[in-house]
Amino acid sequence: MRYYISDCHFFHEALNTRMDLRGFSDAAQMNEEMIARWNDRVRKKDEVVVLGDLSVGSAQETADILERLNGRIYMIRGNHDRFLDRKEYAEYFEKRFVWIRDYATMHDAGRTVILSHYPILCYNGQYRLDKKGRPRTYMLYGHVHDTVDEALVAAAEKRARHTLRQMAPEAEPAPIPCRLINCFCMYADYAPQTLDTWIKITEERRYGGEVDRPGHGPDGA
Numbered sequence: 001m002r003y004y005i006s007d008c009h010f011f012h013e014a015l016n017t018r019m020d021l022r023g024f025s026d027a028a029q030m031n032e033e034m035i036a037r038w039n040d041r042v043r044k045k046d047e048v049v050v051l052g053d054l055s056v057g058s059a060q061e062t063a064d065i066l067e068r069l070n071g072r073i074y075m076i077r078g079n080h081d082r083f084l085d086r087k088e089y090a091e092y093f094e095k096r097f098v099w100i101r102d103y104a105t106m107h108d109a110g111r112t113v114i115l116s117h118y119p120i121l122c123y124n125g126q127y128r129l130d131k132k133g134r135p136r137t138y139m140l141y142g143h144v145h146d147t148v149d150e151a152l153v154a155a156a157e158k159r160a161r162h163t164l165r166q167m168a169p170e171a172e173p174a175p176i177p178c179r180l181i182n183c184f185c186m187y188a189d190y191a192p193q194t195l196d197t198w199i200k201i202t203e204e205r206r207y208g209g210e211v212d213r214p215g216h217g218p219d220g221a
Contacts, residue, residue, distance in 0.1 A: 002108060003042060003071070003192030006051035006117070006142025006183040008034055009080065010065050020145055020186060035068050037191040042071040047098075048192050049106070051142040051183050052078025052117030059086035059093075066096050071192075075100045078117040078142065108195045112137040119144065119153045119180055121160070126178060127167055135177040138195065145184055153180055154206050 009015055013027040024030035042048055048071040055062040062083040066073070075097040077084060084093060084100060093100065104115040105124070114123045118141060125137030144150040160178035167174060181202045183193075188201060 001043070001194065002047040002049065003194055004049045004051065004113075004140055004183045004198060005038075005185050005188065005192040006140075007053045007078070007145055008050070008055070008185050008190070009053055010034065010055035011057035011061060012080075019147070022186070031065065034185070034190045035065065037189065039068075039070045041191045041193075042069075044070050046071045047074065048072070049074045049115060049140075050076060051115060051140055052076050053080045053142060054078070055083055056080050057083065059083040059089040063089060063092055063096070072098050074098045074104070074106075076104065076115050076117050076142075077102050110136075111195065113195065114139045116141050117143050119182070121153075121156050121178075121180070127165075127176065129177060135179045138179045138181055138199070140181045140183055140195075140198070142183055144182065146186060150182055150184075153182065156180075157206070 010031050011027050016022045016024050016026065016030065022030060024033065038048075048069075050073060054075065055065060057065070073096065075081075075084075075093075077100060083089070102116075106113050106115060110130070112125050112128070114120065114125070114137065116139070120139055120141070123137070123139040126139075128136040130136050144153060157178045157180045160176040163176050164173035165176055166172070179199075181198050183198060185191075187205065188197070193201065
């Protein structure tokens with residue numbers, strides 16, 4: 001099984017009182033809760049793709065957390081993941097993570113996922129549909145948490161879904177099948193989720209649960 005999550009921010013004390021308002025008593029409690037919820041979902045042989053900002057702790061602190069997390073972990077580098085820059089820990093992180101990248105493409109149950117810490121509005125494969133007219137490519141990101149920037153991303157996605165484009169000379173114009181998924185940990189109660197679950201969470205959050213209906217938008221476009 002493969003799961004995705006972003007912006008855990010282990011050790012980031014300030015997120016309990018500012019921006020995220022996570023509500024834990026302190027970073028130590030937050031760390032323990034996130035480890036428990038991760039391991040309740042993920043088994044040792046499962047895969048987890050982290051879309052950046054795993055930890056603001058030191059390299060040693062982060063290594064201690066990683067020793068307690070289940071799964072084979074793929075790491076998309078985030079702007080806060082400075083622990084990856086410590087050369088004396090490079091060998092450990094290279095072994096603990098399947099890979100460490102700034103950007104990647106993977107395949108998940110016949111679909112393509114574009115992976116970046118930062119949201120990409122015009123992403124590779126955005127217009128591809130399967131034989132049933134459903135999106136074949138999804139853009140998974142993090143970075144913006146639940147902020148005004150996330151609202152702007154959602155608004156851009158909605159605008160794209162309302163925009164008609166002729167995909168081929170013989171085809172009728174059709175809405176752009178834009179699918180941007182913010183894998184922010186708080187949207188999933190701090191537990192990594194499958195692609196299908198993230199699709200449901202995102203469609204419910206942005207559109208009231210209409211999952212992947214071609215051209216879906218708030219006024220039926």
